[in-house]
Amino acid sequence: MRSAPIPYGRQSISPADIQAVVDVLNSDWLTQGPTVERFEQTVAGYCGTAHGVAVNSATSALHMACLAAGLGPGDILWTSPNTFVASANCGLYCGATVDFVDIDPRTYNMSAERLEEKLERAAREGKLPKVVIPVHFAGQSCDMEAIGRLAGRYGFTVIEDASHAIGGRYKSEPVGNCRHSAMTVFSFHPVKIITTGEGGMVLTNSAELHERLVRLRSHGITRDPALMAGESHGPWYYEQIELGFNYRMTDIQAALGVSQMTRLDEFVERRHHLAKRYDEALRDDPFVLPFQHPDSYSAFHLYVIRLQAGEPGSGHKGRKEVFEALRQRGILVNVHYIPVHIQPYYRANGFDAGDFPQAEQYYREAITLPLYAGLAEIDQDRVITALQELLCPPSAPK
Template sequence: MSATFLPYGRQAIDESDIEAVAEVLRGDWLTTGPAVDAFDAAFAEAVGARHSVSCSNGTAALHLALAALGVKEGDTCVVPAITFMATANAARYCGAEVAFADVDPDTGLMTPETLDAALARAEGTARVVLPVHLAGQCGALDELAHAATLAGAVLVEDASHAAGSFYRGEPVGNGRYSAAATFSFHPVKTIAAGEGGAVTTNDDAVAARLRLLRSHGIERDPARHRRQEGEPWWHEMHALGWNYRLSDIHAALAHSQLKRLPAFIERRQALARAYDTALQDLPDTVRPLARTRACNPCLHLYPVRIDFEAAGRSRSAVMDRLRAHGIGTQVHYIPVNEQPYYQDRYGRQDLPGARRYYERTLSLPLFVGMADDDPQRVVDRLAQVLGL
């Protein structure tokens, strides 16, 4: 694949995926059918959680998780400044406020120290802490959970990047440190559903609430109806929910992809090692993402830290020249606290770790369809573009 354009990420679809979707298309259920339940059961087993509740996308997963936990107006959710804006937006959908935590400038992750500072700013209103597993890598979940508990809050892991990652030898999403974990199955993620998401939890009541809210708050179980009419069409709306269901078409694709997760993990880790090796020959002005000790990540992204000022090149110029060489890159992410909506709401905030991380980050291509020599090719071109 070295002669073709390398995007920063893309899906890996094979004939087994196509056949899985075709089987649904030949059947009776395109939505609200058995493929959804089958995927939910398989994903829960894969991450070691009691429940997995799938939904339409990763943003919906975040919203559902917070809503199922009862987050409301008057509450505060702590969110790292380096993330996709959906992490913060989900809190606002519930009427809660957002306290932005600074991050380690070399990992982009919330730390126990930056969490403590954000909790202090929340002044006792923190209800949920949302650590983001940026690029697929976890921070100190045990320490973050302890700090959240002391503040009267719970952890909800934004694991949108982290399907296939492990923390202290256990799968991310198993609920050891959190009330829930949310996942995304967007095409560039490790598992693709086209669009899709899931929430995992070990709490039976939270799982029941998730299932209720993802389908308009409608209850169809006669045993749970407040009114017994005896009509087979009877249903009751018990909460104000949303149409966040995953279709059987998307669930079939995600389930097929899940069966290949071990191979995806192995391939992504091999490509990441190839990048790590290739980058060793470059000066310290270009470094890979710093790694945390307790996490064995299946990287969704491969961010590097580049001192663009020292190289005398702007990031946009580097990206343009790499694209001319057939290499796509992206920036993950602009600090969310600097988005106009959040600046208008909370004013300007000084989060130097997030600013430093953002100024240097650039995501290089990483997807399972890359050739063995593609990481070296990318690093060679990057060095050339930077004049190294």
């Protein structure tokens, strides 16, 4: 009998999660209400941040964060090429120009060294970015102290894309505390560390940014008389004072999020346990395992290996061959990510292969293995065995 497929990522839903959602369905609130506020306070409290603004996706969160930072036409946003397209598209939504900073070859995060070099050139040319979005790839924090220091020197706003990293830590402090940034964005998609079905959140320590984010989330509307252009007509009165959006989260989603937060540390601990099992089982095999910087405690959203390119006569298979063979065995590996700058849309806007060589080399070799809190060790052993059978031919024993 064929074994059930093993996805690369999957949500973990408990009876308590289900009951939390049912409780909201039986309440007076379904759309944005008191449970959304409770979820915001729960996440912000966990991270040690003053404010959280929950929205319907991390893409919406990135867009709002850019608008709150004042990004607009004529401005420039830089991010990592090794990310999902949303980290760059959010700048385009604001009418800004987007560019990229190549990655560190060990962490696969934005390289602080390449960022500094690019900033020095941009300062000479008068083309400094207004916003920089470092992406905490696979759950491991970027070098935020270095990036924050550069932000102070060159005057740009830092928005952390921590979509992979809730529950992670940087220099022993929670990712999301905004110590080195103006805002941090989390994602709650089902393959992430915790889920609300779809959803995201912006965290900030700034009361001013928080106020604007709340307004942008709901059509740019305010009920604060101090912000109104006219005189209030009564307790029902509101004014739209800027162009906002319907990016609201529902109480149904937030109830799931509040319940999931009670298991966040458990989820991350389990992911570390499984990552260690991969490390120990695969350490002598012909590929590169994930590097963990001592300053970072990863949330381990992803476990990515890099295959060594198969040279003629080496007996090593290439990435595409391994990917297809694993999928045929029901092991639903994935690839994270195709570099954003080589997507057709971005090529049409002036980027090309060769622009960011470290990101491109990484992409040619990367495969994401299954990793999620509910992954059974017997299934993980299936993954390990299949990899070793494919990559360690009998003529070249380990």
